[in-house]
Amino acid sequence: MRGAARRLGHVVVTVFGATLLVWGLLPLTPGDPARRYLNQERVIAPTEAQLAAARAELGLDRPLHEQYLAWLGGVLRGDLGTSTRWDRPVTEVIATHLPATVRLAVATVALALVAAVVLALVGAAFAGRWPDKATGAVALGGVAVPAFLVGLVLIEVVVVEWGFGRVITDGSWSAVWMPAATLAWLPAAMWSRLLRSGLLSALRSGYALTAASRGASRARVLVVHGLPNAAVPVLTAVALTFGWMLGGAVIVEGVFAWPGIGLVVVQAITARDLAVVQGFALVATLMWVGVSLLTGALAAAVDSRLREGTAW
Structure with a gap:
């Protein structure tokens, strides 16, 4: 309490x-x-x-x-002022474009989490062997290659060569996965290395050794015992990434013509439309606080020590 x-x-x-x-x-x-x-x-x-x-x-x-x-x-009272550039209430401007950015952020986090968990489990299960080195190379590529370059390659190969997807997106769920995959490249790489390190530490812990001595397979020890205990730092990283995404991944939104809030805020800054900048900064802060609270609750649900207040 x-x-x-x-x-x-x-x-x-x-x-x-x-x-x-x-x-x-x-x-x-x-x-x-x-x-x-x-x-x-x-x-x-x-x-x-x-x-x-x-x-x-x-x-x-x-x-x-x-x-x-x-x-x-x-x-x-819900009055954030009036946009001088668009001559509309700021709440209306934000409400029009923010859902697309939130949709992009949610899809990006989901894809990055799935990729990070798979890469981390493979790396931890085959630590020091070629699958671990391969996942490390993938993670290094994710950190080194800029997101906009990934987006341009996806457009050239997937859209132009293969004929799947669209270059001009409409902000819908059906069109979100290509820009989300572009943005998920970097966080997936970072989270996978963080999660792999936590999994290897968990494998050396007493509870993992006890489970292994009772006949549990290495895969079970990794997934059932190691993954929940290694997930708490990753959840914090997810919250930070989600906050960054709410700020608008402007370059990727520009590459895919994504109708999100990032480009709108850039246009507002250029036009010195401070009402829109103020309104978005406040809304983004409130949303990030909400995501942080949710992350704290999830971390406490995963790790009982946090519920007891010993590691909060």
Whole structure:
């Protein structure tokens, strides 16, 4: 109970700190926000009276703490402002493009997990032999080869030569697997090495030796006893990767014309559309906090020591 309360306190502090940082994007950005606002309204050379009126309209003439509280009140009501580039509510812009990025992130994590578990099990089962060296070479390739190059090769071979899939994607589940496979290359390589190391450590532990002495096969010891105990560090890595994916894999989204949030945020930054940047940063933070809590719960379910608070 005490651990749950402590984690909840961490969440509250994290979210509060995130709101301060996200709101700080506006006053800390170089230049006059009122002048940028009027320029976006096609007022190229605003007068002092126009600037003063714009500051009053935007609430920039009030003290900073009042500006923050007013912005936070709007966030709590679901009002993230209006996009100056698209002239639409920020919530509508995010709601239109974020699901595609979440879909891509989920598919990427799923593919990377399956590949990492297979590579790690093969490497640990044949440690020091040629299958282990082969999986190590695959992992090294995953780290060394850029994701966009993998995507270009997949498009050239799978789409152009073999005629499967599409170059222009629509953000649906049916079209997600090729860009997901492109992005899964790197995390699968890293997770497989991390999981292999954990499996080898688990094989040398007392419970694994006890299970083997009772007649359990090496495969059973690996899957039943070693895999759950080696999975906790990988779950943490998965949470971090998911957070990175929510930020938008911009290059891969560009290669596959994926209608995700990454390209939208880049366009918003280029256009100095801070409302969209603020809104996305806040939504991504909240989603990452949720994924972290879910990861902690899964890790506690896998490792009883975490439930008891001895290794949290």
